[in-house]
Amino acid sequence: MQHSRPHLRAPALLVVAHGSRDPRHAATVHALVRRVRAMRPGLRVETSFLDFNAPTVPRVLEGLAADGVTEVVALPLLLTRAFHAKADIPAVLHEASARLPQLRIRQAEVLGPSPLLQAALERRLYEAGLTPGDKSSTGVVLASAGSTDPEAIAVIAEIAREWRRTGWCAVRPAFASASLPRTEDAVRQLRAEGVHRVAVAPYVIAPGFLPDRIDRGAREAGADVLADVLGAAPELARLLLARYDGAARYHGAQVPSLVSASLTA
Numbered sequence: 001m002q003h004s005r006p007h008l009r010a011p012a013l014l015v016v017a018h019g020s021r022d023p024r025h026a027a028t029v030h031a032l033v034r035r036v037r038a039m040r041p042g043l044r045v046e047t048s049f050l051d052f053n054a055p056t057v058p059r060v061l062e063g064l065a066a067d068g069v070t071e072v073v074a075l076p077l078l079l080t081r082a083f084h085a086k087a088d089i090p091a092v093l094h095e096a097s098a099r100l101p102q103l104r105i106r107q108a109e110v111l112g113p114s115p116l117l118q119a120a121l122e123r124r125l126y127e128a129g130l131t132p133g134d135k136s137s138t139g140v141v142l143a144s145a146g147s148t149d150p151e152a153i154a155v156i157a158e159i160a161r162e163w164r165r166t167g168w169c170a171v172r173p174a175f176a177s178a179s180l181p182r183t184e185d186a187v188r189q190l191r192a193e194g195v196h197r198v199a200v201a202p203y204v205i206a207p208g209f210l211p212d213r214i215d216r217g218a219r220e221a222g223a224d225v226l227a228d229v230l231g232a233a234p235e236l237a238r239l240l241l242a243r244y245d246g247a248a249r250y251h252g253a254q255v256p257s258l259v260s261a262s263l264t265a
Helices: 023-039 059-064 083-099 115-127 132-137 150-166 183-192 209-220 234-251
Strands: 014-019 045-047 071-076 104-107 138-142 169-173 197-203
Touching: 014 059, 023 045, 023 234, 045 059, 059 071, 059 083, 071 209, 071 234, 083 104, 083 132, 104 169, 104 234, 115 150, 115 183, 115 197, 115 234, 138 183, 150 169, 150 197, 169 183, 169 234, 183 197, 183 209, 209 234
Parallel strands: 014 045, 014 071, 071 104, 138 169, 138 197
Antiparallel strands: none
């Protein structure tokens, strides 16, 4: 009988969050990472931040190397492939690899798009008061932080189109910065089109400056339902492990997976 290699031999998982001056951001990231650890006992999971918060990415990688870890999957806690995923994080990891040649570091894919994110968005909407029976009479504003990266903007628009096909009356993208429309404008547009009920679903992971802007826009425009940020939703934790597993398999490690194959896309 063949056995998988034990978890302790699997690459360590390094979650790389953006960081924020808002203490709610780090608290939410840590809560999500705790849920990931609970789902995968024995896997070493560390948290790091690009800016504003400690510990930094280089500091955590140095600690892993000092502990004898040889393989690391660095997972960007990002929903789209924008500047941070394409430039900031690769630069930090490259610099660390040069200083710590004993570490093999693989950058995992960003979290989105994924059916698990759609499930987490719907979880938050239902927690805010909607029911599955409300979908056909409810228009949703998919409110993201925003980006100057055309690829990231196109992905948000495509997510909105795909989500609309699951039964919502309408789904419109909106952005808290860099792009248009703003959340309040998207809410008002749906109202003008005669949508009976308008809900705002923040497509962001943790609270902070831009999520607060989404919140204000939703309230100013009179949205009927305002969902919470994705936060430590169980679907998000499963998605982190799915992205980790994909990158670990690229390394050639045999990683026992607790994530259903049907939920890893």
